[in-house]
Amino acid sequence: MKYKAVIFDCDGVLVDSETLGNRVLAEMITDIGFPLSPEQAVQQFKGGKLADCLAVVEDQMDAKLPADFANQVRAQMAKVFEQELQAIQGVREALEAIPMTKCVASNGPEEKMALTLRITDLSRYFDGRIYSAYTVGVWKPEPDLYLFAADQMGVHPSECVVIEDSKLGVQAAVAAGIPVLGYADHSSPVELESYGAKTFGSMFELPALLGLQSSLS
Secondary structure: OOOOEEEEOOEOOOEOHHHHHHHHHHHHHHHOOOOOOHHHHHHHHOOOOHHHHHHHHHHHHOOOOOOOHHHHHHHHHHHHHHHHOOEOOOHHHHHHHOOOEEEEEEOOOHHHHHHHHHHOOOHHHOOOOEEEHHHHOOOOOOOHHHHHHHHHHOOOHHHEEEEEOOHHHHHHHHHOOOOEEEEOOOOOHHHHHHOOOEEEOOHHHHHHHOOOOOOOO
């Protein structure tokens, strides 16, 4: 096998939450008088820390958001996730086919990851190896989270591979010295490649890219 461990981002890689989450964010920001489309939200905020996203909104609005706005957004996202969230197409089959140690490493809070992985029944593939930037105290594009994940699995960074879908995540993996595969189904392959990822468009392709077998059908 080419790698000893696989590190997955969560939102947009394992679960189709980027579109849903940014839709909620766009709707709530629009409701307070600052029109923002879901497409604009995805383009601006994909893979980012919620606090950083809201800081950008405040800067663009030239006004402060309500003090508890982030908590309101998270609560509404949780409701929408419970009703609508799905696993990324093909990811369950890919996880079944990958025998190496696997973990999740995300800019999101651990509670959010636990929720989305429970809803989509993907938790069982990771044996509790769910790592949050909130635990490390440093967020992508800094490399710390991915270095922490590799250390927790007892694997040298060069023996891991990261599966990402955002430029922030690709930058973090490259800075950590970890090879990165960029899932570009809802992202620009050119952008991800420009930051150092090898891109692919379907999770059914992932086992072959990891040197395991031909693509899943």
